[in-house]
Structures are given as C-alpha cells and as structure tokens.
Amino acid sequence: MSRMLGRATLTVPASPSTAVIAEAVVTSFAxxxxxxxxxxxxxQRALRCLVAFSxxxxxxxxxxxxxxxSLELDAEGVALNVHDWGxxxxxxxxxGDPLPPGLEEAEAVAADVRLINLANEGKRLSxxxxxxxxxxLSPAIDGAADLExxxxxxxxxxxxxxxxxxxxxxxxxxxxxxxxxxxxxxxDFYRPVWVEAAMNDGHVSSTVAYAGDELIGHHALLxxxxxxxxxxxxAVVAREWRGLGLFDQMFERTVARAKALGIPAMFGQATxxxxxxxxxxxxxxxxxxxxMIGAAPAAMAQAQGSDGAxxxxxxxxxxxxxxxxxxxRIHVALPALYADVLQRIANxxxxxxxxxxxxxxxxxxxxxxxxxxGLSANIYVSGGADPQRLERMLWSDxxxxxxxxxxxxxxxxxxxxxxxxxxSQGFYLSGLIHAGRDGRDWLRLQRPQAxxxxxxxxxxxxxxxxxxxxxxxxxxSVSSD
Numbered sequence: 001m002s003r004m005l006g007r008a009t010l011t012v013p014a015s016p017s018t019a020v021i022a023e024a025v026v027t028s029f030a031x032x033x034x035x036x037x038x039x040x041x042x043x044q045r046a047l048r049c050l051v052a053f054s055x056x057x058x059x060x061x062x063x064x065x066x067x068x069x070s071l072e073l074d075a076e077g078v079a080l081n082v083h084d085w086g087x088x089x090x091x092x093x094x095x096g097d098p099l100p101p102g103l104e105e106a107e108a109v110a111a112d113v114r115l116i117n118l119a120n121e122g123k124r125l126s127x128x129x130x131x132x133x134x135x136x137l138s139p140a141i142d143g144a145a146d147l148e149x150x151x152x153x154x155x156x157x158x159x160x161x162x163x164x165x166x167x168x169x170x171x172x173x174x175x176x177x178x179x180x181x182x183x184x185x186x187x188d189f190y191r192p193v194w195v196e197a198a199m200n201d202g203h204v205s206s207t208v209a210y211a212g213d214e215l216i217g218h219h220a221l222l223x224x225x226x227x228x229x230x231x232x233x234x235a236v237v238a239r240e241w242r243g244l245g246l247f248d249q250m251f252e253r254t255v256a257r258a259k260a261l262g263i264p265a266m267f268g269q270a271t272x273x274x275x276x277x278x279x280x281x282x283x284x285x286x287x288x289x290x291x292m293i294g295a296a297p298a299a300m301a302q303a304q305g306s307d308g309a310x311x312x313x314x315x316x317x318x319x320x321x322x323x324x325x326x327x328x329r330i331h332v333a334l335p336a337l338y339a340d341v342l343q344r345i346a347n348x349x350x351x352x353x354x355x356x357x358x359x360x361x362x363x364x365x366x367x368x369x370x371x372x373x374g375l376s377a378n379i380y381v382s383g384g385a386d387p388q389r390l391e392r393m394l395w396s397d398x399x400x401x402x403x404x405x406x407x408x409x410x411x412x413x414x415x416x417x418x419x420x421x422x423x424s425q426g427f428y429l430s431g432l433i434h435a436g437r438d439g440r441d442w443l444r445l446q447r448p449q450a451x452x453x454x455x456x457x458x459x460x461x462x463x464x465x466x467x468x469x470x471x472x473x474x475x476x477s478v479s480s481d
Contacts, residue, residue: 006033006073006135014058014065014084019051022069026080029071034134035078042109043078043129049105050082050125057102058086058123077130080110085122085182088173089115090192117173119194120187120373159216161249163257164206169195171215172206179236185296186234187373189220205257207250209237216241219250221258221266229265229321229435230258235277251284255322264325264435269317271296275460278318286320287349288464290431291471293457294404294448297375313451314403318459321349321434330434330441331356332411335419338429338443341470342411345432348463359412362438370398375450377402380437382410385418394425403450408433408442415443429474431467 008029012018026047030040047069054067068083092099093114099107103125106113110127117123164172169192176189188194198204202223209217220234232254237246258266268286270277273296278288296315329352334342346353361383369378379393393399407422409415427445436442459468 007071009068009070011066011068013063014055014067014086015063016052016055016061018067019048019055022051022067023047026069026071030078033073033078035131039077039129039131039133042131043080045108046080046106046110046127046129047082049103050080050127053102053125054082054084054086057100058084058089060087073133073135077128078133079126079128082125083122087177088117088170088190088192089123090170090173091115091117117191117193119191120182120184122182158211159246160210161217161246161253162208162210163253164199164208164218166196166199168206168208168215169193169199172208172218175215175218175236175238176234178238183297184234185374186222189234205254205261206234207253207257209241209246209250211241214238217246217250219247219254221254221263223261223263225439226262227264227435227439228437229267230263232258232266232268232322235268235280247280248284251280255284255324259324264323264439265328266322266324267434268320268322269295270320272316272318272457272459275458278320278460278464281320282460284322286322288318288320288431288459288461288467289345289349289434290319290444291457291459291464291467292317292319292404292406292430292444293446293454293471293475294450294452295374295376297403298453313453314448315453316457318464319431319433323350323434328352329354330411331359332441333359333414334411335409335416335443337419341429342432342443345467349432349434351434356412361413362410362440366393368393368396368398368402370402374404375402376404376406379405379407380410380442381407381415381418381422383413385415385421387421390418390421390425400449403448404452405447405449406430407445407447408436409445411441411443419443419445423478426478428478429471431471 010022010025012022023044026043027040030043051067055061059065065084065086070081072079089100099113099115103113106127110129113127115123115125172195173190173192176184182190204220204222206218206220208215216238218234218236222231235247268281270281293316294314295317298314328350330346331354333356364380364382366389377398407427409418422445427447430444430446433442433444457468459465
C-alpha cells in the first residue's frame with residue numbers, strides 16, 4: 001500500500017480470499033480519516049461489491065490477475081476506485097446508463113457509480129461515498145503521482161452466422177479478451193463503445209457466429225476509404241469451437257460484403273508465431289506480399305504462440321492480399337533494386353503491372369502516422385525525396401519512440417532517390433502494399449527499433465519462404481546487427 005495525504009492504493013490478487021485483506025485496509029483508512037461508523041459501513045459494502053464484481057465477473061473467479069483498489073478523500077467524502085485488467089465490459093453508469101448486474105449493492109450505498117472501459121488498460125469501477133471525515137485536505141500533494149500500470153459437440157448445427165450489429169459490441173470485446181487477454185494489437189476492439197461507433201460510421205463491418213446466446217466467432221472488415229484495400233482481421237473463433245470450418249463461413253460472408261461495397265482488395269496480417277492463420281488466409285485466396293518484422297508487440301506475439309513461451313522480442317506479421325477487382329492492375333514504376341522482387345510478388349498475387357501515366361505525387365504532411373496500438377509508425381514518401389524532410393521525420397518524437405518504423409514509397413512515381421536515402425538509414429525490404437494509401441501501390445521498407453524475434457518466423461508455403469529469404473537477405477545488406 002502507498003499512502004499520501006488523504007490517499008491510499010492497494011493491489012491484491014483477483015481471488016475471493018484476498019477480499020478480506022482489502023476490506024481491512026479500507027476500514028483502517030476510514031477510521032484513521034475519522035469517517036463516522038455509518039460512513040465506514042457504507043464504504044465496506046461498496047468495496048465488497050466492487051471487488052466481488054472484479055473477481056467473479058471480470059476474472060470469472062479463476063484468479064490469474066490483479067485488482068487495484070484506491071481511495072481518495074475530498075471535501076464531500078471519499079472516492080473509491082477498483083481497477084482490473086479482466087474481461088471488458090461496455091462503459092456504463094451515470095445518469096440514464098444502467099450498470100451491469102452485480103453492482104446493485106454499490107448503487108444502494110453510493111453516488112455516481114460508473115464502469116469505465118479503458119481499452120487495453122483494463123477498466124475501472126468508480127463511486128463516491130458522501131460522508132464527513134476529520135482530514136484537513138491540502139492542495140499540496142505529499143509525494144509523486146502514482147505510476148501508470150502497465151469440449152463442445154463437434155457439430156455446427158444451430159450455429160448462426162450473420163452480419164454484426166451494434167448490439168454485438170460487448171460480446172465482441174469479451175470474445176477478444178477470452179482469446180488474447182488484453183494483448184491484441186487492435187486495442188480499440190476491447191472498447192464496446194468504440195466498436196459501436198465504428199460500425200455506425202462504416203469503418204468496421206463485422207461477421208459474427210453465435211451458438212445460442214454465446215458469441216463464438218468474429219471476423220471484421222476494417223475500412224479506411226472505399227477506394228483503398230480494407231483489412232480483414234480481428235478474426236477469432238472460440239478455442240472450443242475451432243476446427244469446424246467457422247472461419248471459412250464467416251470469411252465468405254465478409255468477402256461478399258466487401259465486393260458489394262466496391263472495395264478493390266482485402267488484406268490480412270497473419271502472425272508468423274505459427275502457420276495456422278496463414279493457412280486459413282491462403283486457402284481463401286490471399287497471397288503474401290510483405291513480411292513485416294517487429295510488427296506485433298511482444299505481448300501479442302506471446303498470445304499468438306502455440307506454447308505460451310515468453311517471446312524474446314516483437315513478433316512478425318505476414319501481409320497477404322486478396323484482389324477483388326475484376327481486372328486487378330497496378331500502375332507502378334518499379335525501382336531497379338527491387339524490380340525483380342516486386343514483379344514476382346505481383347505475379348503471385350495476380351496483379352498485372354502497368355506503367356503509370358501522368359502520375360502526380362501526393363501532397364504529404366511531415367507528421368508520422370504513429371500507432372499507439374502497435375507502437376509502430378509509418379513514413380510516406382511520394383515523388384522526389386527531400387532528405388531533410390526524411391531526417392526530420394526519423395528524428396521526431398514519434399519516429400524515435402516507435403518500436404518499428406515503416407517507410408512506404410509511392411510506386412506511381414519515381415522513388416529511386418528516396419529508396420537510396422532510406423537504405424542508408426538502415427531500412428530494408430518488407431514488400432508490396434497493394435491499394436494502400438489513396439488507393440495507390442507502395443513499396444514498404446522497414447526498420448525495427450526494438451528487439452525483434454527472428455527465431456519465430458514460421459511461414460507457410462514455398463512463396464512465403466522465398467519472400468522471407470528475400471527480406472532477410474536485404475536486411476543483411478543494410479544492417480550489421
């Protein structure tokens with residue numbers, strides 16, 4: 001426990017047996033603060049309710065996690081917060097927003113009971129007990145602020161596969177948690193409110209599979225704009241329902257929806273920690289176009305591994321494309337150094353290369369596109385390379401804090417100069433990004449800036465193995481580490 005003026009914080013294992021410890025600490029805090037007996041009794045009831053909810057609902061009584069309890073006095077009483085990193089729930093509480101079952105006792109004794117979803121930072125239950133106390137509060141804080149924390153029947157009878165609606169948002173977040181903990185790279189999917197909003201504005205279009213009332217599968221289409229390739233992913237089938245072909249059925253429905261929307265291609269990013277997700281994509285017609293070393297945070301790499309072993313660094317993702325256009329052509333000018341590699345990637349993906357005509361470079365900002373989810377960043381280059389602009393981007397705050405940097409070069413324009421500059425800065429081949437930003441095709445280069453696990457690069461098929469060899473050979477030509 002850490003103690004400041006009118007504040008206390010305690011972290012306990014998510015076990016019913018430790019609730020008595022939490023209650024003892026809270027009771028001691030309350031009496032020392034001079035809270036009257038009636039206020040102490042209400043605080044105890046509220047604490048028992050919130051801790052029980054975290055242990056029984058968030059962690060389903062299985063333990064294996066932490067519950068953080070914090071108290072803070074104010075002029076009107078005491079605020080109680082219970083923070084956990086278990087199963088996600090949608091934001092709830094406050095005026096007109098009912099709380100989930102299990103929190104009735106807290107509502108009976110406290111005001112402003114809320115459940116706050118914090119995505120991959122877990123969730124917080126908060127309330128306020130109005131009561132007198134004997135502490136004279138000071139505006140000065142005595143000490144530093146708290147540091148941020150880091151078998152089913154083998155049949156598909158009765159399974160319903162359909163388009164997702166906003167009513168499925170909470171179940172989708174909870175299925176993601178059951179499958180990946182809080183380590184999945186698309187952390188927003190742990191926030192039901194975000195999922196609802198993304199469905200409403202058309203940026204997420206999902207397929208779901210239900211067995212009765214239980215969500216057992218999810219497959220999303222992440223749409224940036226209608227003329228760019230859409231990512232298909234956040235794909236999961238509950239472990240006990242795997243091997244029944246549910247992924248294929250969800251995938252077919254997602255593809256049909258993408259074609260109806262006029263999207264030029266779909267792409268997926270399968271882990272190289274194992275080959276199973278790659279096999280699913282290749283079976284569905286995807287073809288590998290880029291290998292992105294260091295693209296998966298270490299926690300995600302561990303969750304995706306087959307043995308649960310601690311990863312030695314960031315994992316890799318294999319980018320694969322499924323063209324949806326009737327005549328998939330790409331208008332690109334191949335740089336000499338990678339002409340053969342890019343031609344082979346395009347041929348394998350069924351993309352016909354056509355010389356660009358009257359290509360106009362894009363006007364690009366100097367801001368790096370930083371992903372908080374993946375702790376990676378993208379630099380975009382279109383047309384002539386300005387070495388000073390590239391240097392400013394590489395040395396920007398986002399450029400330096402990114403654990404992996406990607407540089408995408410617009411292939412509709414001459415990119416030879418930019419290619420030479422970036423290779424001199426340690427960038428090497430990743431591959432081809434089809435129908436990427438603005439619907440154009442891009443040469444992707446990469447520069448991991450944190451340790452990457454090069455021992456878990458498992459790829460499926462001869463072509464993916466060739467691409468892996470090409471990437472590692474190019475890495476060796478620009479790097480000595």
